[in-house]
Amino acid sequence: MAKAKRTLKWQRDPEGMRLRILEAAKQEFSTHGLAGARVDRIAAKAGANKRMLYYHVGNKDELYLAVLEGAYDKIRSEERGLDLEHLDPPEAIRRLIEFTWTYFLRNPEFLSLLQTENLARAKHLKKSTKVKSMHSPFVEMIRTVVRRGVDSGDFQVAVDPVQLYISIAGLCFFYLSNSATLSVIFGRDLLAKDAKDERLSHMVGLVLAALTGRSTALFEIAKAPKSRSAVAQTV
Amino acid sequence: MAKAKRTLKWQRDPEGMRLRILEAAKQEFSTHGLAGARVDRIAAKAGANKRMLYYHVGNKDELYLAVLEGAYDKIRSEERGLDLEHLDPPEAIRRLIEFTWTYFLRNPEFLSLLQTENLARAKHLKKSTKVKSMHSPFVEMIRTVVRRGVDSGDFQVAVDPVQLYISIAGLCFFYLSNSATLSVIFGRDLLAKDAKDERLSHMVGLVLAALTGRSTALFEIAKAPKSRSAVAQTV
DNA sequence: GGAGAAATTAACTCGTTGGATAAATACTGT
DNA sequence: ACAGTATTTATCCAACGAGTTAATTTCTCC
Numbered sequence: 001m002a003k004a005k006r007t008l009k010w011q012r013d014p015e016g017m018r019l020r021i022l023e024a025a026k027q028e029f030s031t032h033g034l035a036g037a038r039v040d041r042i043a044a045k046a047g048a049n050k051r052m053l054y055y056h057v058g059n060k061d062e063l064y065l066a067v068l069e070g071a072y073d074k075i076r077s078e079e080r081g082l083d084l085e086h087l088d089p090p091e092a093i094r095r096l097i098e099f100t101w102t103y104f105l106r107n108p109e110f111l112s113l114l115q116t117e118n119l120a121r122a123k124h125l126k127k128s129t130k131v132k133s134m135h136s137p138f139v140e141m142i143r144t145v146v147r148r149g150v151d152s153g154d155f156q157v158a159v160d161p162v163q164l165y166i167s168i169a170g171l172c173f174f175y176l177s178n179s180a181t182l183s184v185i186f187g188r189d190l191l192a193k194d195a196k197d198e199r200l201s202h203m204v205g206l207v208l209a210a211l212t213g214r215s216t217a218l219f220e221i222a223k224a225p226k227s228r229s230a231v232a233q234t235v
Numbered sequence: 236m237a238k239a240k241r242t243l244k245w246q247r248d249p250e251g252m253r254l255r256i257l258e259a260a261k262q263e264f265s266t267h268g269l270a271g272a273r274v275d276r277i278a279a280k281a282g283a284n285k286r287m288l289y290y291h292v293g294n295k296d297e298l299y300l301a302v303l304e305g306a307y308d309k310i311r312s313e314e315r316g317l318d319l320e321h322l323d324p325p326e327a328i329r330r331l332i333e334f335t336w337t338y339f340l341r342n343p344e345f346l347s348l349l350q351t352e353n354l355a356r357a358k359h360l361k362k363s364t365k366v367k368s369m370h371s372p373f374v375e376m377i378r379t380v381v382r383r384g385v386d387s388g389d390f391q392v393a394v395d396p397v398q399l400y401i402s403i404a405g406l407c408f409f410y411l412s413n414s415a416t417l418s419v420i421f422g423r424d425l426l427a428k429d430a431k432d433e434r435l436s437h438m439v440g441l442v443l444a445a446l447t448g449r450s451t452a453l454f455e456i457a458k459a460p461k462s463r464s465a466v467a468q469t470v
Numbered sequence: 471g472g473a474g475a476a477a478t479t480a481a482c483t484c485g486t487t488g489g490a491t492a493a494a495t496a497c498t499g500t
Numbered sequence: 501a502c503a504g505t506a507t508t509t510a511t512c513c514a515a516c517g518a519g520t521t522a523a524t525t526t527c528t529c530c
Contacts, residue, residue, distance in 0.1 A: 036268070119351065169409060180352070182401065205392075210444040491510105497505080
């Protein structure tokens with residue numbers, strides 16, 4: 001009892017501290033941007049002294065880059081877990097869209113960080129050798145899926161995989177990253193459950209219809225006899 | 236000669252001054268974001284004394300909101316100039332995509348401002364009664380175009396105009412606003428002339444194929460006999 | 471049980487920045 | 501030509517914020 005380490009003023013935990021700092025920094029940078037982020041707030045949020053940031057990671061810019069690299073690392077690693085090889089081409093594309101959509105929904109900080117970095121014209125990312133070597137496995141996945149789809153006759157068009165990747169990401173990204181201003185302008189909450197479900201249907205329908213040349217059930221509202229009146233309202 | 240207003244220390248020009256301030260502020264806010272923008276730099280760029288900003292517009296936040304409102308005002312006014320009524324539905328959609336694309340290309344600051352405002356979760360926009368009343372005429376235009384297309388049999392699907400509007404904007408917006416990080420990751424310059432042309436073709440092809448159910452010439456690479464080998468390379 | 475290294479805290483520095491005050495200069499009507 | 505107002509300049513300042521210095525506490529290994 002007498003030897004017990006009671007009433008220690010603080011705990012030592014370099015690993016945990018570094019993680020807490022990076023997590024706090026991610027929150028701060030994603031909610032306030034690079035210039036708007038406050039080093040003191042990061043420290044406070046991490047339950048640390050400000051000096052710790054510089055001790056464990058580096059100055060504000062290095063901290064920011066570390067967060068950015070971590071964010072890319074995370075999405076790339078999840079992307080690798082998704083194997084589209086065994087699915088038939090249309091199903092693979094649907095899976096791809098759903099993954100992108102839900103990943104963005106689950107990781108809103110990632111969207112904010114990308115926005116921030118693009119506002120800076122990728123100044124920091126260009127300096128990162130780490131990120132440059134982390135190629136998205138999606139492009140190659142899409143390439144083979146499209147090839148298979150064309151060969152099997154499922155797809156009418158042989159689209160450039162990079163273009164398709166950017167299109168899918170763009171359809172998801174813009175809706176979510178700009179949901180705040182769009183919600184104001186359209187006067188409706190785009191982040192409500194219903195709205196999000198509707199959006200996913202729309203995106204899947206749009207892309208699959210374009211690729212297969214056949215409008216899918218989800219997208220094909222015009223022909224459905226039952227929804228005639230509903231169409232008249234929404235369209 | 237003696238009465239000539241020679242060697243005046245400064246000119247009076249309230250209108251011009253206000254415009255120069257707003258233009259300078261637009262540049263500053265779009266390149267540095269809200270927090271990163273410097274009031275002194277805006278003054279210098281406008282060729283004015285810092286006090287002038289507060290005299291003619293207001294503090295930093297009011298200045299920012301004025302710039303944002305001006306940006307929305309500008310795009311809405313240009314949108315109104317585009318009448319799609321006389322075009323057949325597919326051509327109207329193509330025109331819409333081309334306008335959105337070229338507007339974003341001609342006004343990169345608009346993209347940056349939107350990014351900045353969304354990073355702030357539209358905090359300022361919500362306070363603007365002015366912007367809320369500036370509805371985009373596009374939604375109604377699209378509504379009628381889609382209806383006409385469905386009636387004429389040109390379109391297979393009756394898509395929600397808001398969804399389509401967001402999709403078109405998203406396809407254009409994401410590519411351009413994120414071109415910096417995407418260029419780093421893909422190791423190619425997405426803002427090169429060729430890349431931009433290719434992108435526009437892709438977007439028009441994608442959307443029109445989805446709506447009409449027929450892959451358009453631009454999009455339909457797979458079937459073109461001449462490009463067989465080219466397809467093998469790109470796909 | 472003590473010396474040296476690692477981790478953490480407290481307090482300080484110093485340039486920057488948004489905003490304010492007051493004085494000077496130009497314009498307008500009479 | 502003068503009074504009153506509108507526009508512009510020249511300074512100032514208090515708060516903030518990134519980064520530093522130096523002291524303090526904990527750990528490790530002998």
